[in-house]
Amino acid sequence: MxxxxxxxxxxxxxxxxxxxxxxxxxxxxxxxxxxxxxxxxxxxxxxxxxxxxxxxxxxxxxxxxxxxxxxxxxxxxxxxxxxxFGLETGDGETFVRGLVAVAKRDEAEPEVLRLFCVLSAEALDAANPAHGYFTRWFGQVRSHLQAAFEDLDRRGLYCGWPITPAQAAVNVSALRDGVNLQWLLAPDEVDRVGTIRASFAPYVKLDLTGQQR
Amino acid sequence: MxxxxxxxxxxxxxxxxxxxxxxxxxxxxxxxxxxxxxxxxxxxxxxxxxxxxxxxxxxxxxxxxxxxxxxxxxxxxxxxxxxxFGLETGDGETFVRGLVAVAKRDEAEPEVLRLFCVLSAEALDAANPAHGYFTRWFGQVRSHLQAAFEDLDRRGLYCGWPITPAQAAVNVSALRDGVNLQWLLAPDEVDRVGTIRASFAPYVKLDLTGQQR
DNA sequence: GTCTATAGCGAGATAGAC
DNA sequence: GTCTATCTCGCTATAGAC
Known part of the structure; x- marks a missing residue:
């Protein structure tokens, strides 16, 4: 058979x-x-x-x-x-809440943050094998964030003007990376999640203090 | 003789x-x-x-x-x-203006920024010889910045409340580091100096658009 | 599918001649 | 003060046995 x-x-x-x-x-x-x-x-x-x-x-x-x-x-x-975290849905609110949730979860395993910090810095060298990878990654984060802010703006939930969604995207994502570095070096002196959550406040009419997931 | x-x-x-x-x-x-x-x-x-x-x-x-x-x-x-840049004077306004001036000048020689980015990320490893150095450095930047904001607050030039000078110091310094990383990877997509200058706007009643030095 | 053995390179550091 | 020569080590990767 x-x-x-x-x-x-x-x-x-x-x-x-x-x-x-x-x-x-x-x-x-x-x-x-x-x-x-x-x-x-x-x-x-x-x-x-x-x-x-x-x-x-x-x-x-x-x-x-x-x-x-x-x-x-x-x-x-x-x-x-x-x-x-549903970061690909095109829904601005879901995206922003997802970023905060990711930030919160990453605190439990700092190795991922370190991986990211260390490898992205090494990748500044154009000869590094991950150079293209990280250039693309940062660009995507910025443009997704910008799209999320624009989506929220359409729904009347963006309060950042005269700062444009594009500028806000740079601000939020850069602050995120910077606070990661500082927190990894001095976890007791820096409130990482609080800083990340607060970084949205000037731009977005959403209450992010609650618990998602 | x-x-x-x-x-x-x-x-x-x-x-x-x-x-x-x-x-x-x-x-x-x-x-x-x-x-x-x-x-x-x-x-x-x-x-x-x-x-x-x-x-x-x-x-x-x-x-x-x-x-x-x-x-x-x-x-x-x-x-x-x-x-x-007179960053040790204890005068908050001089300090803030000095930071903007340094940011502007560094744009001319990105190697210093790269040095900083790359070495600080490597130094996340506690076994790295520069680990203590960078931990100290970041701490000093934060506390100097905080002192500057407190000095400006005393003179009625701090407008960040309810965000405390300490939190503002984390925000500004973290954003600075993060935007450096992004700018080094994609200089054409990120307005580094503009972002750094604008990062002070929520906290400080100073016109930073002019040319110092 | 995993091993031992090893090739071949480049590193940091030392010894000692000049 | 600077060199050549060399030691010792650890690395990536390959070859080929089992």
Whole structure:
């Protein structure tokens, strides 16, 4: 009976595929933590391999080289954030509330913030493999934020004039990045979430003090 | 005549001392440029040595090791900024105007901004030799800014309430750092100086549009 | 799929000649 | 004061056994 054989084979393949996915995910997580702590340049394949219980050569079975590993980490971490909080809906209010919620949640795992801070600074060098990635990312954050403010303006919920939505987008996103850096260096002296939440106040008629999610 | 001999010797020593100072300064400048471009971890002593026309061993005649070189660079670059624009006077208005002037001037040489961005992100790692340096630096910027706002408040020139001078200090300094990062990645899309100047508007009754210095 | 072994490079730092 | 030579180390990546 060829049908049965087919099914068995497919199940086996599925199990294998799932195991592979899990392996890839756990490598990415370990690598992400280490990149966050010591940067991309400061982290060796040996470190990552040891952290995941493999030899360096064993690790390179899953990712052809170090840059591929970096790209996988960035895609996994940043890609998730974007669609996790409904940040792609085009609804300005949802977007703004989503940003505050993300800010709150990130406080629980500062490694993601560090990853972001460290890698984006390293990526200032045009020769860095993540340079294009971060240029694109910052541009997207700005333009999404601008679109959100414009959407709110259409609904009479934007109160920032004469500051334009475009300028407000720069202000809010820059303040966010800057306060991350300061908070990571001195968590006790900086109220990160409060600062981020308050940064919307001059521009948006929304009560952001409540608990979402 | 012992007097004459003494003078000759002292002149010689002076010439030597001056030459040494110049050598040290030029090494610091080259190292600063390279640290700004590729970070501390990403820059090798060989690179710096080549840039200044020495062998690696020759370079280490002037600085005992790589960390000493980093500290010299930081002291030279950041130490200068502080007293250059009267940022230590205790006069709030001078301080605020000085910050705007520094922002304007830095635009001409982005390497300093890059140096700052890259090294401060690397320094998030507690094991980084500049970790303490940057923790201190950010703290000082915040407290100086807070003192400036408090001074202006005493003179009736602070209009930020209910936002406290301390919160305003976090907001302004964080926005500054964040906009630096964004501007370095996309200079054409971000109006850095305008953003920094405008960041004071909600807090301070000063006309900052004019040209100082 | 994971290993050992190793090639090949570049790093930081030292020793000692000149 | 600056060099050459060298030590020792850690890194990325490859080759090939199991």
């Amino acid at each position: 060829p049908l049965t054989e087919d099914v068995v084979v497919r199940r086996k393949d599925n199990r294998r595929a799932v195991a592979l996915e899990e392996r890839l995910a756990s490598i990415q997580e370990v690598a992400g933590r280490m990149f966050a702590a010591r940067g991309f340049n400061g982290t060796s394949l040996r470190d990552v391999a040891a952290g995941v219980g493999l030899s360096p050569a064993g690790l390179l079975h899953y990712f052809p080289d170090k840059v591929a590993l970096l790209e996988a980490v960035l895609d996994a971490r940043l890609g998730t954030i974007a669609d996790e | 012992p007097l004459t001999e003494d003078v000759v010797v002292r002149r010689k020593d002076n010439r030597r001392a001056v030459a040494l100072e110049e050598r040290l300064a030029s090494i610091q400048e080259v190292a600063g440029r390279m640290f700004a471009a590729r970070g501390f971890n990403g820059t090798s002593l060989r690179d710096v040595a080549a840039g200044v026309g020495l062998s690696p061993a020759g370079l280490l005649h002037y600085f005992p090791d790589k960390v000493a070189l980093l500290e010299a660079v930081l002291d030279a670059r950041l130490g200068t900024i502080a007293d250059e």
